[in-house]
Amino acid sequence: MDKIPLLGTGLNGLIGSKFVADFSDKYDFDNLDVRSAMRPVDITNEKQVRSVLSASSAEFVVHMAAYTDVTGAWQQTDDVNGPCYAVNVKGTQNLVNVCAETGKHLIYLSTAYVFDGEKEDLYTETDKTNPIEWYGKTKALAEEVIQKSNIDWTILRIDQPFRNDIFEKVDTLHRIIEGIKSSKLYPQFNDHHFGPTYINDFVKIIDFVIRQKMTGIYHASSGESWTDFEFAKFINENFGLNFDLKEGSLAKYLETSNRPYQKNTALNIEKIKGSLDFELKSIKEAIKETIL
Numbered sequence: 001m002d003k004i005p006l007l008g009t010g011l012n013g014l015i016g017s018k019f020v021a022d023f024s025d026k027y028d029f030d031n032l033d034v035r036s037a038m039r040p041v042d043i044t045n046e047k048q049v050r051s052v053l054s055a056s057s058a059e060f061v062v063h064m065a066a067y068t069d070v071t072g073a074w075q076q077t078d079d080v081n082g083p084c085y086a087v088n089v090k091g092t093q094n095l096v097n098v099c100a101e102t103g104k105h106l107i108y109l110s111t112a113y114v115f116d117g118e119k120e121d122l123y124t125e126t127d128k129t130n131p132i133e134w135y136g137k138t139k140a141l142a143e144e145v146i147q148k149s150n151i152d153w154t155i156l157r158i159d160q161p162f163r164n165d166i167f168e169k170v171d172t173l174h175r176i177i178e179g180i181k182s183s184k185l186y187p188q189f190n191d192h193h194f195g196p197t198y199i200n201d202f203v204k205i206i207d208f209v210i211r212q213k214m215t216g217i218y219h220a221s222s223g224e225s226w227t228d229f230e231f232a233k234f235i236n237e238n239f240g241l242n243f244d245l246k247e248g249s250l251a252k253y254l255e256t257s258n259r260p261y262q263k264n265t266a267l268n269i270e271k272i273k274g275s276l277d278f279e280l281k282s283i284k285e286a287i288k289e290t291i292l
């Protein structure tokens with residue numbers, strides 16, 4: 001079978017590289033890669049984006065490139081000339097503009113950090129966005145740019161992703177494992193809730209969205225809610241690491257820090273889960289098949 005041409009941004013990243021690894025038999029990936037020696041493409045440069053998209057027969061662009069350093073972003077708060085705004089907002093605007101010219105469908109990877117974290121329950125797609133820090137704000141602004149456009153678009157929101165193998169950028173799960181192994185793991189918050197995303201399953205959701213040509217906003221994590229402490233405790237026990245894990249409190253931490261922090265970013269995934277033609281693994285199953 002001929003491979004399907006597929007454009008992407010950020011395909012060298014934590015999530016993108018797993019998508020490429022698992023689907024290279026099906027898709028002929030063309031990455032808008034800023035570090036490519038042959039054909040560097042910086043998404044903040046609209047001309048460069050245009051030259052690649054207009055020459056491609058791909059129907060979809062999976063847009064994963066982003067400024068993802070949340071602390072670095074916070075240091076750029078309100079700086080519309082900084083790299084976080086440039087990549088996340090202007091870069092996305094460029095892709096939207098060129099998708100409009102070339103008739104391509106944009107699939108955008110977004111984050112639960114578009115919410116303020118004050119909700120007691122899981123966030124649904126109809127909940128109002130209200131980001132409390134600059135990374136989340138720029139991702140929410142990018143979502144707005146996409147939603148205001150006339151292109152075909154899909155927004156997939158995820159939270160705290162991890163994969164079952166080791167990657168150069170340390171993910172949520174491997175950060176805990178490293179902390180335990182080096183005996184430097186801080187007390188883990190028992191009042192901070194998040195919705196881990198198993199990247200091995202999430203890349204199948206991206207493929208599903210392409211197969212079904214789905215449009216709209218979807219939450220696409222595991223649909224589960226964990227505290228940092230519960231997550232670290234399960235990892236500690238599952239791998240028999242015998243670390244003396246301590247409980248910490250986000251509320252206490254926030255008393256001494258002026259850095260904003262969402263208390264809850266767990267996502268409700270019922271909207272997409274009902275239509276999937278494969279089973280998502282539970283987070284416990286995902287941790288069990290993870291390589292240390």
Ligand SMILES: NC(=O)c1ccc[n+]([C@@H]2O[C@H](COP(=O)([O-])OP(=O)(O)OC[C@H]3O[C@@H](n4cnc5c(N)ncnc54)[C@H](OP(=O)(O)O)[C@@H]3O)[C@@H](O)[C@H]2O)c1
Binds near residue numbers: 014063
């Ligand atoms: N990781 C998370 O915790 C998380 C959570 C929720 C949502 N997301 C979203 O998921 C997506 C993927 O995240 P990730 O963790 O896989 O990201 P990542 O590992 O940080 O990779 C980001 C990618 O973007 C590329 N990039 C950055 N600036 C660029 C530019 N100007 N032009 C072209 N490419 C550029 C980077 O290229 P280089 O490798 O060459 O630098 C890198 O490949 C992002 O949109 C992120 O916002 C991530």
